[in-house]
Amino acid sequence: MLKLYDFLLSGNCYKVRLLLSLLGLEYESITVGLKAGEHKKPPFLELNPFGQVPALTDGAVVLRDSQAILVYIARRYGGTDWLPEEAAALGSVMQWLSTASKEIANTVATARLHYLFGTAIDITTVEKQSYALLQVMDQHLATRHWLASDRPTIADIACFPYIGLAADGKLSLDAYPHIVAWVERIKQLPGYVGMPGL
Amino acid sequence: MLKLYDFLLSGNCYKVRLLLSLLGLEYESITVGLKAGEHKKPPFLELNPFGQVPALTDGAVVLRDSQAILVYIARRYGGTDWLPEEAAALGSVMQWLSTASKEIANTVATARLHYLFGTAIDITTVEKQSYALLQVMDQHLATRHWLASDRPTIADIACFPYIGLAADGKLSLDAYPHIVAWVERIKQLPGYVGMPGL
Numbered sequence: 001m002l003k004l005y006d007f008l009l010s011g012n013c014y015k016v017r018l019l020l021s022l023l024g025l026e027y028e029s030i031t032v033g034l035k036a037g038e039h040k041k042p043p044f045l046e047l048n049p050f051g052q053v054p055a056l057t058d059g060a061v062v063l064r065d066s067q068a069i070l071v072y073i074a075r076r077y078g079g080t081d082w083l084p085e086e087a088a089a090l091g092s093v094m095q096w097l098s099t100a101s102k103e104i105a106n107t108v109a110t111a112r113l114h115y116l117f118g119t120a121i122d123i124t125t126v127e128k129q130s131y132a133l134l135q136v137m138d139q140h141l142a143t144r145h146w147l148a149s150d151r152p153t154i155a156d157i158a159c160f161p162y163i164g165l166a167a168d169g170k171l172s173l174d175a176y177p178h179i180v181a182w183v184e185r186i187k188q189l190p191g192y193v194g195m196p197g198l
Numbered sequence: 199m200l201k202l203y204d205f206l207l208s209g210n211c212y213k214v215r216l217l218l219s220l221l222g223l224e225y226e227s228i229t230v231g232l233k234a235g236e237h238k239k240p241p242f243l244e245l246n247p248f249g250q251v252p253a254l255t256d257g258a259v260v261l262r263d264s265q266a267i268l269v270y271i272a273r274r275y276g277g278t279d280w281l282p283e284e285a286a287a288l289g290s291v292m293q294w295l296s297t298a299s300k301e302i303a304n305t306v307a308t309a310r311l312h313y314l315f316g317t318a319i320d321i322t323t324v325e326k327q328s329y330a331l332l333q334v335m336d337q338h339l340a341t342r343h344w345l346a347s348d349r350p351t352i353a354d355i356a357c358f359p360y361i362g363l364a365a366d367g368k369l370s371l372d373a374y375p376h377i378v379a380w381v382e383r384i385k386q387l388p389g390y391v392g393m394p395g396l
Contacts, residue, residue: 049334050301061286065296072289085283088259091270097292098263101299103248136247 002027002073005047005055007034009116011109011161012066013054014195015100019070019157022191023078067097070154082154092148096155100162107133109162111169127171134176137163141178145185152189160186165197200225200271203245203253205232207314209307209359210264211252212393213298217268217355220389221276265295268352280352290346294353298360305331307360309367325369332374335361339376343383350387358384363395 002020006013006029020027032038032053040051047055048064055062056069058076063069074083084090107130113119114126137159140147148155164183166173173180186192200218204211204227218225230236230251238249245253246262253260254267256274261267272281282288305328311317312324335357338345346353362381364371371378384390 049337050297058286061289063286063289063293065293067296068289068292071292072285075283075288076285085273087270087274088256088261090273091259091261091266094266094269094295095261095263098265098295098299099248101296102303105300106304139247 003057004029005032005044005053006030007032007053009196010053011165015066015157015161016054016056016069016073018193019073019082019154021193022189023073024191025077067101067158070158074154081151084149084153089149093153093155096147097158100158103133104159104162108166108169108171111171112162112165115170116168130169130171134173134179138176138178141182145182152186156186161198168197201255202227203230203242203251204228205230205251207394208251209363213264213355213359214252214254214267214271216391217271217280217352219391220387221271222389223275265299265356268356272352279349282347282351287347291351291353294345295356298356301331302357302360306364306367306369309369310360310363313368314366328367328369332371332377336374336376339380343380350384354384366395
């Protein structure tokens, strides 16, 4: 049985729940008490020494990092639909996994942490960087329905949560109609599930 | 012919040069004038709208992001040695590509930017986060020779440059003997090339 070390309000945990739901996979969700600091103590640190949710176990397989977990689930249980095998198509997906891992995490997701959980940051700079990122993504989506392919892939699943949750960081998507349309397309996928704020 | 849009002092460009050299692949290196801001203007922005080096073209294939470029090259030209196909092994590599993309970029690489190029940051916080990361990596490497497998993979190539360049950010590796040994193992790989600072 897949076990997801989970937290309801984490967009990174949510993206794993979303892929599991889209693939119709059963799993056990184990809530990690972030407010009590459980992610920074054993036994959780044995699953992920970086002290971050999510983590996933699948029998003897133990994985940290939401993007890596998406890759594992897609390859193990999703055929090649959600993660292509051919080099250029795989590279195209990987570009957006990196964008989710760094640019989205450092901008829109950080603004959300600031307003929702009180994390101290330079909000003016983060807001400016967030809108610069949204501008690039909006232009990219102006000529295509999905980020990395002509069908949805884990690139979309990885980038979607914190973009869709932009309002939690007091960021408006109004000027980005192609992003708004893409968010709606994801919400229409068979098996879609939401999270608080989505 | 592979064309790498390149910058000598960029660790992200270097990791691509390193893999190309380890695989014995010929390529054309095209220097992007970062000091003149060429990466933030057309025509470079058409290759990478995020305005960052490296970018790679291979015929009609255009890729941004150093981790995605490593994935493409490894899958297209490296068989399964540098990037395994099996789900758990692939996920294991992906964990470290995310670490390179985010944690290493936000810590040791940022400290280097500060001291080498004068980027304004909260250096005290970044230094603390850098040593926390090095501690986790050192413990991970205490029981294994390579980050993600029993042989070198692109996980090692992705993480190596900015860890190996830690001294540029006035960070010492002295307390991390397993990292130091891993850096030396990478330097012994057939086809290894260095960069200034390595």
